[in-house]
Amino acid sequence: MTTFTTNIQLVYILGAACFVVGLHLMNSPATARRGNQVSTAGMAIAVIATLVLLIHDGSVTGIGWTVLIVGALLGSAAGLYSARTVQMTAMPQLVSMFNAVGGGAAALVAIYGYIHDESAPGGVLGSTTVFTVLDVLIGSVTFTGSLIAAGKLQGVVTGQPVIFRGGRLLNAALAVVAIGTAAFMLTTASLPALLIVVLASLAFGVLMVLPIGGADMPVVISMLNAFTGTAVAMAGFVIGNWALIVAGALVGASGGILTKLMADAMNRSLANIILGGFGTGDTAVSAVVAGDAQIRSIAADDAAIQLAYASKVIIVPGYGLAAAQAQHGVAELAAVLESHGIEVSYAIHPVAGRMPGHMNVLLAEANVPYPQLREMEEVNPEFARTDVALVIGANDVTNPSARRPGSAISGMPILDVDQARSIIVVKRSMGTGYAGIDNELYANPKTSMYFADAKKAVAELTAAVKTLVG
Amino acid sequence: MSTALVTDLTIFVLALLVGIEVIGKVPATLHTPLMSAANSIHGIVLAGALLIGVTAHSFVGYLLAFVAAFFAAANVVGGYVVTGRMLKMFRRKAQPASSEVSKP
Numbered sequence: 001m002t003t004f005t006t007n008i009q010l011v012y013i014l015g016a017a018c019f020v021v022g023l024h025l026m027n028s029p030a031t032a033r034r035g036n037q038v039s040t041a042g043m044a045i046a047v048i049a050t051l052v053l054l055i056h057d058g059s060v061t062g063i064g065w066t067v068l069i070v071g072a073l074l075g076s077a078a079g080l081y082s083a084r085t086v087q088m089t090a091m092p093q094l095v096s097m098f099n100a101v102g103g104g105a106a107a108l109v110a111i112y113g114y115i116h117d118e119s120a121p122g123g124v125l126g127s128t129t130v131f132t133v134l135d136v137l138i139g140s141v142t143f144t145g146s147l148i149a150a151g152k153l154q155g156v157v158t159g160q161p162v163i164f165r166g167g168r169l170l171n172a173a174l175a176v177v178a179i180g181t182a183a184f185m186l187t188t189a190s191l192p193a194l195l196i197v198v199l200a201s202l203a204f205g206v207l208m209v210l211p212i213g214g215a216d217m218p219v220v221i222s223m224l225n226a227f228t229g230t231a232v233a234m235a236g237f238v239i240g241n242w243a244l245i246v247a248g249a250l251v252g253a254s255g256g257i258l259t260k261l262m263a264d265a266m267n268r269s270l271a272n273i274i275l276g277g278f279g280t281g282d283t284a285v286s287a288v289v290a291g292d293a294q295i296r297s298i299a300a301d302d303a304a305i306q307l308a309y310a311s312k313v314i315i316v317p318g319y320g321l322a323a324a325q326a327q328h329g330v331a332e333l334a335a336v337l338e339s340h341g342i343e344v345s346y347a348i349h350p351v352a353g354r355m356p357g358h359m360n361v362l363l364a365e366a367n368v369p370y371p372q373l374r375e376m377e378e379v380n381p382e383f384a385r386t387d388v389a390l391v392i393g394a395n396d397v398t399n400p401s402a403r404r405p406g407s408a409i410s411g412m413p414i415l416d417v418d419q420a421r422s423i424i425v426v427k428r429s430m431g432t433g434y435a436g437i438d439n440e441l442y443a444n445p446k447t448s449m450y451f452a453d454a455k456k457a458v459a460e461l462t463a464a465v466k467t468l469v470g
Numbered sequence: 471m472s473t474a475l476v477t478d479l480t481i482f483v484l485a486l487l488v489g490i491e492v493i494g495k496v497p498a499t500l501h502t503p504l505m506s507a508a509n510s511i512h513g514i515v516l517a518g519a520l521l522i523g524v525t526a527h528s529f530v531g532y533l534l535a536f537v538a539a540f541f542a543a544a545n546v547v548g549g550y551v552v553t554g555r556m557l558k559m560f561r562r563k564a565q566p567a568s569s570e571v572s573k574p
Contacts, residue, residue, distance in 0.1 A: 012517075019511050020488055026504050027495040029560040036507055036557055040550045043514065047546075050517040060524040067532045068523045071539030072516065078540070079548025086552060091502060098509040098549055101541035108538040109518045115534075116525055127475050225505055232512045237478055239518055245478055246485040247514040253489025254508040258501060335564065350498055357501025364559040371562060375498045 004056060009242055011049040016246035018042025023250060029370045046243045075101075088365045089322055092221055092355040093153040099224045100146035106231035106248075107139025107198070110238050114194055128238050133182040135234035136194065137201050142227040144205030149220050152209070153354055159214030168275070171207040174200050212273065214354070215319070215434040218262040219273050221355045226255025258356045265350035265376075267402075267412035295430070298448040300457070303424050304464030306448075310387035312343045314379065316415055318352055320393020320427075321454050322362050329458035330392065331366035336462055340469045345372045347379040347389075347415050349397040380416045389420035391441075393454050395433030401440050408435045423447040426457045503556045510549025516542035 019042050025035025054060055079098075086094045110132045151157035178200035185193045212220055233248025263270050307313060315334065321327060334344040346368065352359035360373050374382075383389060391398055398417040401407040417423055423446050430449075432438060441447055450457055496504050519542045523535030 015514075016485070019514075020492060023489070023496075023504075023507065023511075024492045026500055026507060027492075027497065029497075029500060029557075030562070032500055032503060032560065033554065033557045036503075036550065036553050039507060039511060043510065043546055043550070046514055046517050047520075050520050054520060054524055057524070061527065063532060064524050064526055064535070067526070067536045068520055068539050071536040072520075072543040075540035075543030075545075076547040079544035079546070080551055082544075083548040083551035083555065088556070091506070091552075091556075094548070094552060095502075095506055095509055098506070098513075098545050102509065102512045102515060102545045105515045105519055105538045105541035105545065106512075108534050108541070109515060109522050112522055112526075112531065112534040112538065116522075116531065127472055222505070225508060228512050229508065232515045232518075233482055235515055235518045237475075237482075239521055240474060240478065241518060241521065242478070242481055243514055244518050245482050247511045249482050249485035250489040250493075251508045251512040253486050254493045254504060257490065257493050258505060261498075261501075331564075348498070353502075355502055356505060357498055357503070360499045361502045361556050361559070364556075364561070367561070367564050369562055369564050370499055370560045373499050 005053070008049050008053045012046055012241065012243035013246075015042040015046035015049070016243050018045065019247055019250055023254070088362050089325070090154070091361060092217060092353070092358060093150045095355060096146045096150035096153060096221055096224065099221070099228045100143050100150065102228040103139045103142025103146060103224070103231050105139075106228070106235040107136050107143060109235045110135035110139065111194065111198065113238055115191065118189065118191055128240075129186055131234045131237035133185050133197065135231050135238060136197055137178060137182055138227050138234065139231035140198050140201035141205040141208065142224050142231060144202045145209045145220075145227075146205075146224045148206055148209040149212075149217060149224060152212075152214060153217060157210075161213045162210040167207060167211060171204060174204040174207065178204060208274065211275070213434065215351070216266075216273050217354045218351050218356055218358075219259060219266070219270070222255050222258035222262050223270070224255075226252050226259055229253070229255055261350060262356055265413060267409070294445075295442055296445075296448050298424075298450055300450070300452075300460040300464045303448065303450050304461055304468055306388050306422055306424060307337060307342075307390070307461065308340070308465050308468040310337075310342055312382075312386045313337060313388045313390060314345055314347050314383065314386045314420065316347045316349075316389060316391040316394050316398060316417055317359055317363065318349075318392065318394025318397065319354065319359075320395075322353060322359065322393070324393065324454035326392065326454040326458050327362045327366040329455055329462065331363065331368050333458055333462040333465065334368065334372075336465055336469075345374050345379065345382075347374055347376065347383075347417075349376055349394070349415055352394065352397065376413060376415060380419075383416045383419035386420040387422065389417045389423045391417060391423065391425045391427075392458070393426070395427075395439055396435045396437075398441050399433075399435075399437070399439040400444075401437070408437050417441060418444055418446070421446065424450055426450045426452060426454055428453055499560075503553050503560075506549055506553045506556065510546055510553060513542055513546030513549055516546055518542075 022039030229251025236244025
């Protein structure tokens with residue numbers, strides 16, 4: 001290692017340190033923006049160091065520069081455009097697309113390196129072959145898996161679990177082919193083998209995500225994020241670059257932690273989610289709501305009276321709220337209540353959106369101050385002191401039957417909505433949620449059902465509350 | 471196993487542990503921006519694409535380098551811009567409707 005390349009490695013370490021500091025500053029909404037800036041600076045440092053290294057090296061051809069610069073500029077433009085125009089509700093798709101391109105780029109680095117070394121005199125086998133193979137495997141699976149996940153979220157691919165006869169067998173076979181061929185590559189240099197690994201991994205990625213339902217996407221996106229990070233770290237091993245190794249490890253850790261948090265929030269194992277088929281009806285157990293239970297339906301005026309005379313209201317938003325684009329209306333309703341001295345906060349279940357933390361972003365966009373956004377463990381003890389819990393577009397995460405064994409969601413941590421003095425549920429119909437089971441909260445004598453589309457309901461409630469409190 | 475590889479593995483394991491420690495402290499409120507920030511960080515593969523792309527001397531090589539540079543750059547730029555956009559929305563106090571009128 002020459003002095004020059006050593007210095008460049010040191011600059012890479014500086015960049016990597018910026019990533020760590022940037023992520024550390026994300027531990028509070030007050031400092032998070034600065035964290036993002038520090039992280040951006042780290043990236044700029046790493047990219048500039050790379051360019052300096054290449055210029056110093058001097059071996060790059062004119063065509064090489066053109067190809068790389070044009071590719072990077074076009075990619076930047078595409079990334080910039082999508083980042084500027086994306087709706088906050090579509091954030092999971094965008095993150096999934098970034099996972100796809102990140103994993104794809106990492107796989108390409110390894111594939112390219114392999115092809116290049118294949119023609120080199122020394123051959124291709126070396127101590128980094130294992131990392132090349134892992135990078136190609138993980139990167140390719142991430143690429144197609146993320147594309148399918150984005151397609152499902154966007155509605156291009158059906159959000160329903162896609163299950164066909166022999167699908168799991170086919171997927172297992174693909175995994176065996178991919179891993180088997182990859183193992184073969186450790187001892188024998190072979191370009192066709194690399195091609196088989198790539199193709200089998202790409203197909204595996206598609207078949208892995210297809211059977212997974214829409215509401216399980218928070219787990220899938222987190223997992224694919226961890227995969228991308230791992231693939232990037234493997235690419236770092238292949239080319240011996242510390243910045244890639246550190247960045248990949250950080251992202252792998254982040255994705256891994258979020259995957260575990262999301263799976264815990266659904267009380268389901270990762271294997272159960274990946275094997276898919278949840279919520280298709282075949283797992284639904286018999287309804288726990290007694291047949292003679294009375295469902296009480298109310299109109300906007302009655303609901304508004306309850307809200308207007310409350311002193312503490314907790315709003316429980318679910319994905320239905322985002323799907324109905326009602327988050328701005330809810331924020332307005334909350335503002336009206338607050339202006340009359342009513343304490344309002346939001347109870348947010350970890351899987352309330354389509355990706356970790358999604359609901360918080362949607363509410364922040366609707367101008368809800370972040371101190372009002374409360375996490376499940378923190379807000380649950382407060383329901384007992386709450387006059388009205390207003391549930392909008394959330395279902396399974398409020399179902400008390402999760403506390404007992406024998407239900408499809410048993411053991412899932414839920415929001416203790418039933419502890420509130422009264423409960424108003426805004427819902428379009430008595431239809432079941434993702435788990436396909438009845439919600440016994442609706443039969444609770446303290447519960448009133450307000451059947452309407454979330455957006456319309458919230459507008460009517462706001463108007464009614466305004467006339468009540470003047 | 472070469473010394474370089476051992477060094478690389480050491481760095482990897484330590485970075486993984488640092489990541490677990492640091493990211494475990496991020497509140498659930500910020501999990502979406504966290505993931506999107508992580509996304510832009512793995513865009514560092516752009517450096518990898520540049521380093522490896524310069525050895526290209528064939529059509530296939532140029533093509534792969536082009537696609538890798540495109541993907542990685544989209545990842546970096548898009549990730550940072552969208553993270554910044556999201557974090558800007560997190561306010562301590564509600565503000566009166568500002569110039570950035572939110573779409574319905």
